[in-house]
Amino acid sequence: MALFGRRKKQQEDVVEVAETPTLPPPPPTDAGGLRSMEDHRAYLLEQIEQLPAFGQQILDAIDLSICEDIESDIDLPGFDNSAMDGYAVHAADTVGAEEGQPVVLAVVGEVAAGGWSEEPLPPGTAIKIMTGAPIPEGADSVVPYEVTDRGSDDVAIRVPARTGQHIRRRGEDVTEGDLMMRTGERLGARTIGLLAAIGVDKVMVRPRPRVVVLATGSELVEPGRPLENPAQLYDSNSYLLAGAARADGAQVFRVGLVGDDAEAIKQSISDQLVRADLIITTGGVSQGDYDLVKAVMPELGMTDFCQVAMQPGKPQGFGLIGEDRVPMIMLPGNPVSAYVSYEAFVRPVIRKLMGIEPLFRPQVRAIATHLIRSAPGRKQFARGVVTTDPGGRRRVTAVGGHGSHLVSNLAKANALIVMDPDVDQVAAGSPVTVWLLDENG
Amino acid sequence: MALFGRRKKQQEDVVEVAETPTLPPPPPTDAGGLRSMEDHRAYLLEQIEQLPAFGQQILDAIDLSICEDIESDIDLPGFDNSAMDGYAVHAADTVGAEEGQPVVLAVVGEVAAGGWSEEPLPPGTAIKIMTGAPIPEGADSVVPYEVTDRGSDDVAIRVPARTGQHIRRRGEDVTEGDLMMRTGERLGARTIGLLAAIGVDKVMVRPRPRVVVLATGSELVEPGRPLENPAQLYDSNSYLLAGAARADGAQVFRVGLVGDDAEAIKQSISDQLVRADLIITTGGVSQGDYDLVKAVMPELGMTDFCQVAMQPGKPQGFGLIGEDRVPMIMLPGNPVSAYVSYEAFVRPVIRKLMGIEPLFRPQVRAIATHLIRSAPGRKQFARGVVTTDPGGRRRVTAVGGHGSHLVSNLAKANALIVMDPDVDQVAAGSPVTVWLLDENG
Numbered sequence: 001m002a003l004f005g006r007r008k009k010q011q012e013d014v015v016e017v018a019e020t021p022t023l024p025p026p027p028p029t030d031a032g033g034l035r036s037m038e039d040h041r042a043y044l045l046e047q048i049e050q051l052p053a054f055g056q057q058i059l060d061a062i063d064l065s066i067c068e069d070i071e072s073d074i075d076l077p078g079f080d081n082s083a084m085d086g087y088a089v090h091a092a093d094t095v096g097a098e099e100g101q102p103v104v105l106a107v108v109g110e111v112a113a114g115g116w117s118e119e120p121l122p123p124g125t126a127i128k129i130m131t132g133a134p135i136p137e138g139a140d141s142v143v144p145y146e147v148t149d150r151g152s153d154d155v156a157i158r159v160p161a162r163t164g165q166h167i168r169r170r171g172e173d174v175t176e177g178d179l180m181m182r183t184g185e186r187l188g189a190r191t192i193g194l195l196a197a198i199g200v201d202k203v204m205v206r207p208r209p210r211v212v213v214l215a216t217g218s219e220l221v222e223p224g225r226p227l228e229n230p231a232q233l234y235d236s237n238s239y240l241l242a243g244a245a246r247a248d249g250a251q252v253f254r255v256g257l258v259g260d261d262a263e264a265i266k267q268s269i270s271d272q273l274v275r276a277d278l279i280i281t282t283g284g285v286s287q288g289d290y291d292l293v294k295a296v297m298p299e300l301g302m303t304d305f306c307q308v309a310m311q312p313g314k315p316q317g318f319g320l321i322g323e324d325r326v327p328m329i330m331l332p333g334n335p336v337s338a339y340v341s342y343e344a345f346v347r348p349v350i351r352k353l354m355g356i357e358p359l360f361r362p363q364v365r366a367i368a369t370h371l372i373r374s375a376p377g378r379k380q381f382a383r384g385v386v387t388t389d390p391g392g393r394r395r396v397t398a399v400g401g402h403g404s405h406l407v408s409n410l411a412k413a414n415a416l417i418v419m420d421p422d423v424d425q426v427a428a429g430s431p432v433t434v435w436l437l438d439e440n441g
Numbered sequence: 442m443a444l445f446g447r448r449k450k451q452q453e454d455v456v457e458v459a460e461t462p463t464l465p466p467p468p469p470t471d472a473g474g475l476r477s478m479e480d481h482r483a484y485l486l487e488q489i490e491q492l493p494a495f496g497q498q499i500l501d502a503i504d505l506s507i508c509e510d511i512e513s514d515i516d517l518p519g520f521d522n523s524a525m526d527g528y529a530v531h532a533a534d535t536v537g538a539e540e541g542q543p544v545v546l547a548v549v550g551e552v553a554a555g556g557w558s559e560e561p562l563p564p565g566t567a568i569k570i571m572t573g574a575p576i577p578e579g580a581d582s583v584v585p586y587e588v589t590d591r592g593s594d595d596v597a598i599r600v601p602a603r604t605g606q607h608i609r610r611r612g613e614d615v616t617e618g619d620l621m622m623r624t625g626e627r628l629g630a631r632t633i634g635l636l637a638a639i640g641v642d643k644v645m646v647r648p649r650p651r652v653v654v655l656a657t658g659s660e661l662v663e664p665g666r667p668l669e670n671p672a673q674l675y676d677s678n679s680y681l682l683a684g685a686a687r688a689d690g691a692q693v694f695r696v697g698l699v700g701d702d703a704e705a706i707k708q709s710i711s712d713q714l715v716r717a718d719l720i721i722t723t724g725g726v727s728q729g730d731y732d733l734v735k736a737v738m739p740e741l742g743m744t745d746f747c748q749v750a751m752q753p754g755k756p757q758g759f760g761l762i763g764e765d766r767v768p769m770i771m772l773p774g775n776p777v778s779a780y781v782s783y784e785a786f787v788r789p790v791i792r793k794l795m796g797i798e799p800l801f802r803p804q805v806r807a808i809a810t811h812l813i814r815s816a817p818g819r820k821q822f823a824r825g826v827v828t829t830d831p832g833g834r835r836r837v838t839a840v841g842g843h844g845s846h847l848v849s850n851l852a853k854a855n856a857l858i859v860m861d862p863d864v865d866q867v868a869a870g871s872p873v874t875v876w877l878l879d880e881n882g
Contacts (some may be wrong), residue, residue, distance in 0.1 A: 114660025193681025219555025
């Protein structure tokens, strides 16, 4: 300190102090030192950049977000073509045709789908034509098989043709220059079909983020192995979160468990940085003496540990780790806390990485089927089952207690019931906000 | 032939004539020779067997249908444990504690999550305990850090403890023998978490069917390549259907295009039989002279070509092909016909192979925003956009014309408007049935 003080004094106007990179200033807290859920979510999101776009084969780009506006280079159909199997004719040649007194025309050839001829159809003749085949120059209507004798050399036509009948016009579906997809839209089967139809085989999309999931805790055991003492329990968090991230479109690497050992935690995280666009951990971020994630991660990058005004999910950690500043979200270790935190923070981050809007779950109102109590002061997330009646009205029933260790009811839920910090109860029959967990916006 | 005839004669009463296998008798047709959409769908489905179940790692089984009832072998929690960081005590020892006059207990040790001791907690003492750590025998409540001085040798407790406070009881979430999942349920992130929590790492599921998609037609060109003459067009069907099958959970192999050549079609199908649980083709099933799929497939297996009372999608083909009787669905070649046929027939077949219920798209009613005309006599499928207002009321607007070649409007649609054969129009403001294309039941 003394030395530093001297040097600083001597070189005051020439030295540039190397700035240690730091996270942006965190959001404000309430009187109790808690950050709001919305503030924390916004704080994380502002530090996440969309992944760079790359070219992908259209079929492999399904569900991904497109990073370019796509205009059609061609007309669809590309040429006037037949909507029926039949005969292309000059409509004028069929005037007066009727049952018992058909018009007979010479059949001068046949045009299949994909066939093409520069030669115009002479007046007074017909040419056999298949569905999708180009209308020869001069012909102005198609007479379907059904009203002919299906002749080969000559054809007898029993009904006069209307000009233009059964012809699909060039460009009636898509015109060259039409905008087919906009930046930010996601590819689905039907848009992939449309892109193929205009001849596009590759598109620029944001890739699936590589998400590493890691659970910490010496008490955890891999499912499928025996519990060695009665105080051990199976790791469910890393499976729960890996499954959720996969359902949200990520490419997930579930890493084995790490015990409560500072060096092992640091090593495991360091090993994963090279392949991660996002790291998610659970456990070790609370106030306990064994909450080592919180203790060691500041050595590996810029971190932010805080308490969020939500229940469950109060202790939260975030960091930009290593040289590449890989985003890392450190969630609490109780399964329900971890899952609610995933929904509140991780899913929006994954969607931002992928360039998918909206970032958040569909948030709707449902009628509470019974009294739902809430603990005021923190935003409450309760597990719920939403049903929709045939008229489209949604009702919600809370399932399970408030314990953040209760996984069986989490599996039954299809929604989170969300109650603001100033709410202490929702009466039966009153509307309450829910996040729909099985609907992807 | 002569030899065979002789032998047959000699052994007339012992020979068993080998029965040529045939498909079951097809459903009846209407006066116009058309089969109803529902009858044809049922006819296909009765000939499809679910794929055999196999053991899969739980995380890789996401979205798949489970083929066993799963009961828990353990209690959850597996032991009484602490819901807080604090001290495990005998509640009786804290009677009378208050601010300014705390009860002081000797701290006899510390128990971390995963820690375990057979030794009971002596009366008059406390033991430091972390969230999730087992409650020592004898202790009956947990005093959180917040109401103590966080002492190490002795702890001063300022509030009396209630018996049982902050203890999560063994089995309060799941009891050994509880049914966790039933046959037929699908795995999602939250159920995967639950299975992991009870120690299950593998489950029996029906696999993703291997679906081969192949488009026929000499006029077709691969997207990304130049059109060589003005009558060619890009193959969009195989991309559309491959994308749809992938979205529906299949493992899709999109095979290159096959021209209108009988031998090439037979060869391509034969080559795919070995890796296919289902083959889908488009094109070549109508009445045209180049509809070769219909012409050649009876040589490779048992087939059924028919006309269905629906529009689009009238010509349909089905077969059980090769020695293994691989199901094959032969769809018409117009993109919209192919897609509507996929929704009506292929998707339910894929879901039956996977053991997923319900087989059909969610079918709901929506209010038509305008007059929608229908051609009576066949079930009509129109492309529609369904919107849901905040109150949950659905409205539907038809997009695009009736032409089955119009792919741009298909990409905009999120629903099929379904009108029965006896309907000729739906008035603005009236309800109409829709299939929701972006919701997976």
